[in-house]
Amino acid sequence: MTATVVSTADYAKKIAEDIPALIGGKSMTAQCPKDVVWNELAKRNQAGEIDGDESMLLYMADAIFGAENGQEVRRMLDDAGNHEVSFTSLGGVIGYLVEKWGPEAQKHFEQLQAGQGKNRAARRMAAKKTATKTAAAKKTAARKKPVPRAAT
Numbered sequence: 001m002t003a004t005v006v007s008t009a010d011y012a013k014k015i016a017e018d019i020p021a022l023i024g025g026k027s028m029t030a031q032c033p034k035d036v037v038w039n040e041l042a043k044r045n046q047a048g049e050i051d052g053d054e055s056m057l058l059y060m061a062d063a064i065f066g067a068e069n070g071q072e073v074r075r076m077l078d079d080a081g082n083h084e085v086s087f088t089s090l091g092g093v094i095g096y097l098v099e100k101w102g103p104e105a106q107k108h109f110e111q112l113q114a115g116q117g118k119n120r121a122a123r124r125m126a127a128k129k130t131a132t133k134t135a136a137a138k139k140t141a142a143r144k145k146p147v148p149r150a151a152t
Helices: 035-046 052-065 067-078 087-113 120-143
Strands: 019-023 026-030
Touching: 019 067, 019 087, 026 052, 026 067, 035 052, 035 087, 052 067, 052 087, 067 087
Parallel strands: none
Antiparallel strands: 019 026
């Protein structure tokens, strides 16, 4: 018997399509962050670890453009001669991307909450539990006989 190999690639799914972007004249690919990044962002925000817009913007730039391009964006921000890349312009680009990806991201998180993001084995197990509960409820209902009422 051969062993079954399960892989994260079997379950991986991009939330939304990549979008080409120009940051400071450099061509980059904006990738919708995966769910774990959005979750981490929310946790850091709730814990007060994101100091205003600057930290959040830099965190999102790394998540969207990748670590290497994120460092390049930081260098552009620090370059006093580069007036094209500022927190305002970068915020505008990231805001546009988040808005563009919004419907797909919302759908993704709704599916996760509904249990559709679980792996196949987990969905099967949940379906079996529901079927078992339904069958048990039917047996219990069938055993109960109506109690005759006394005539008054």
